[in-house]
Amino acid sequence: MGQPMKAEYDLVIVGSGIAGLSFALKVAQAGHSVAILTKKDKAESNTNYAQGGIAAVTSAGDDLEKHVSDTMEAGDGLCDAQVVREVLSDGPARIEDLVELGVAFTSLDDGRISLGREGGHSERRVLHVKDMTGKAIEEALLAAIAREGVEIHEHLFGIDLITARKARKLGIQVEGNEDFVLGLYAYDASAAAVRTVSARSILLATGGTGQTYLYTTNPSIATGDGVAMASRAGLSIANLEFIQFHPTTFHSLEADRFLITEAVRGEGAKLVDGNGNPIMGKYHPLADLAPRDIVARAIDREMKRSGVPCLWLDTPAMSIDFRDRFPTVYENCLKRGVDPVKERIPVVPAAHYSCGGIPAGLDCSTEMPGLYACGEVACTGLHGANRLASNSLLEAVVLAFRGAEAVNAYLADKKKPLFSLPEWVDGDVPASDERVVLSHNLDELKRTMWDYVGIVRSTKRLERARSRIRNLSREINEYYWNAKVDLPLLEVRNLVCVAELIVRSALSRKESRGLHYTLDYPDKAETAETVLVEPMRS
Ligand code: FAD
Ligand code: SIN
Secondary structure, eight states, X not given: OOOOOXXXXXXEEEOOSHHHHHHHHHHHHTTXXXXXXXXXXXXXXXXXXXXXOEEOOOSTTOOHHHXXXXXXXXXXXXXXXXXXXXXXXXXXXXXHHHHHTTOOOOBOTTSSBOEXXXXXXXXXXXXXXXXXXXXXXXXXXXXXXXXXXXEEETTEEEEEEEEHHHHHHTTOOOSSSOOOEEXXXXXXXXXXXXXXXXXXXXXXXOOOOGGGSSSBSSOTTOSOXXXXXXXXXXXXXXXXXXXXXXXXXXXXXXXXXOBOOTHHHHTTOOEEOTTSOBOGGGTOTTGXXXXXHHHHHHHHHHHHHHOOSOEEEOGGGOOSOHHHHOHXXXXXXXXXXXXXXXXXXXXXXXXXXXXXXXXXXXXXXXXXXTEEEOGGGEEOSSSTTSOOTTHHHHHHHHHHXXXXXXXXXXXXXXXXXXXXXXXXXXXXXXXXXXXXXXXXXXXXXXXXXXXXXXXXXXXXXXXXXXHHHHHHXXXXXXXXXXXXXXXXXXXXXXXXXXXXXXXXXXXXXOXXXXXXXXXXXOSOOSSOOOOEXXXXXX
């Protein structure tokens, strides 16, 4: 049993990945009361599994202009140039902060930092801790949080935001007409009960949406909860069709596809077909280090053309000490029966990263006063239509720093009153009564997304997906409104909401750009526009 929650907080943070933890640290240091809620164990996050590293300009041969240009090129015309420049220019300072917190980036024998290379980067600029960068960052941040005495509540699942609009609808007196956050409902898995939490401000740092797909690199926490919460609270969601499929995950029928970091190609591995022939030369001048959307589409095409179930990474041909540089990949391949020093690794693409999300500024503010979004859940304009590899850890740490300053300023206005909140009303049917049906719903949802909303799309496939998802949504929401909620039900409710948002966003984009490729509109439109999908109010 963890520590009890207080009646109210200045800031409640939902999520304990790099974004939530970095943000918490800086707001707590300013003396505000902060609580982090996290739905599983505190280290369980996408952050914890990041392999390749964190991109920033730190070497003499590199410069900001090159990093900006690589980011914009990968983003395929949809990046916000000012956001790109500001985020990337803050990178080196935030790297120094991480080093100060104890992140020991791998160095070369001569003492210089070892810089990895990944797809779309014209220079080596990815700082890494071998191939376990995310784990090292997560550990350092959790230790810093503990030193600062920030409350972290595990197994507490943010369900829905409580907003002024919602409270007024329920007959609660809230001054004025504007909408803003008052708090949230959270499901306490240890007590099987819903808590009502009062907060002057809330940060959504819930990470990605990978679990909407049958095959994903993301751990089970990545169910798009923050996007669903924001949409239900009345916010439009931006560019959600840009789902990044990582080109290389270990080929197996397991749903959690183990990532083979792009840094393996950065160190010289080539993608080859069944005869050992390299494939990427014919698709892009950067060959194996082309931007990710191009590599994933090339693999998809090669697999469809030749009918093979996967391609291979030719690791035995590499001239590095694979075990030393990639110990996590090495061990995980061995566990799956392949020794990458002697055998090629079988690889296929899998859903990996959500470039869209809750529209948020450089200070993490959203259109709702008091509500902030940071990390993978947010859409800031940095990634455009396709994220450059290793720019997401960087975005999270840079914008958490800036966002925390904005929250500190918002909280300085201590006049902001806390209001009494409407209590949660639970249904009376145990959600477990429908466990089997719900798990079939979930399976159907993930297969629909994989089959119809994948790397290559068409209007017909997207419409088919929309109609299936709507049926699933009706069924799942009917259970939800009558149920005594539990974690699987809350997650599937969010997944079906996010899947619908992805499909609606994809149907609205009448062009192919970056990660969104549709056979019906194979060309890029003349002007790059953001797609905003209207809220799915509850
Ligand atoms: P996360 O780290 O995912 O944290 C989200 C947190 O929110 C978790 O603690 C989760 O439990 C919690 N949460 C979610 N919903 C709720 C809820 N309803 N209530 C309470 N808590 C909730 N990017 C790079 O830049 N470089 C890399 O090398 C790299 N490698 C990657 C490798 C893998 C295998 C994966 C999956 C991703 C990788 N990425 C990489 C992407 C990057 O890791 C993520 O984009 C980034 O870590 C996201 O950080 P975050 O803080 O936004 O979210
Ligand atoms: C990888 O290591 O290939 C993942 C990097 C990323 O997603 O940025």
